[in-house]
Amino acid sequence: MELFQNIKTIRLRSHLEKYLQASVDHVSVSQCRSASIKSSSWTVELVRSGETTYIRLKSCYGKYLTASNSPFLLGIVGRKVIQSKNKRLGTSVDWEPIREGKSNMVKLKTRYGNYLRANGGLPPIRNTVTHDSPFINHTQDWILWEVVPLEFQVQKTSKSGSLAKHSQRVELDLLSMSGTPKPPKVSTMQWRESSETPRGRLIYYRVVDECGEAKTKSSFNFKGNGVDELTRKLEQETGLEDIVVCNRSPSNGELYPLRLQLPPDDTTMDVVVIQASSKLMKKIWKQVKVMMKDENFAKWR
Structure with a gap:
């Protein structure tokens, strides 16, 4: 290949x-x-x-x-x-x-x-x-x-005219790679660790139980901007299905479901994962419904 x-x-x-x-x-x-x-x-x-x-x-x-x-x-x-x-x-x-x-x-x-x-x-x-x-x-x-x-096999002509293979550590733009990389311009180039840094926003998440206590805490890098994308990613991370992604209100600390788009500029987020069928999630929906008019809530939900 x-x-x-x-x-x-x-x-x-x-x-x-x-x-x-x-x-x-x-x-x-x-x-x-x-x-x-x-x-x-x-x-x-x-x-x-x-x-x-x-x-x-x-x-x-x-x-x-x-x-x-x-x-x-x-x-x-x-x-x-x-x-x-x-x-x-x-x-x-x-x-x-x-x-x-x-x-x-x-x-x-x-x-x-x-x-x-x-x-x-x-x-x-x-x-x-x-x-x-x-x-x-x-x-x-x-x-x-x-x-x-990380390393490439580079063919080099020896004094005798024969080809000899040696390996070189190279710097590579992974995003533009579309085939066999070009030979490096210098004999010793250090691989740049920054090319390994994850891309996207950092998501901290907690999976909580019926009482709102965290069962699992972890984090990952996320490249998308939509709540639906984030929900699918969290299902992969947690192995759970039919989940709702929530965050806490900065004003009262209550949990509310995320909707529409995520904050711009790859802002780091702290979210809470709750099973949609759980008693806790049903309680949250009731709280949201009280805060909003019924017709608006139906559209929003």
């Missing part, structure tokens, strides 16, 4: 703005927000099989990203993705990159038709990585990964 032709090492960024990470136990894999740690770097090896080119991803511990046959969790679809180092590498370490247009977004497909998937939601699912085939539309993005190049 053209995207991986001259790349030596990469990071893979999921739809959750997290990076594929090799865990310190040398077996499991997960997602992490830090782009600077060594365990989020993967060495790329190209493997040709017939008309198809596969890639193998080797962790900093010298083990390969592997699609295992072990079930992930009882009652949950998907199988474990692990690190392995077999004397004879099987097809479970081969991943077929399927590029999305000319972007640096790819799906990584096993030889058996499953895809590398980044899971969101509440523990024990949060930050896990599995392989399966998504059948629900809102989980299609879960199998998309952004390729972040």
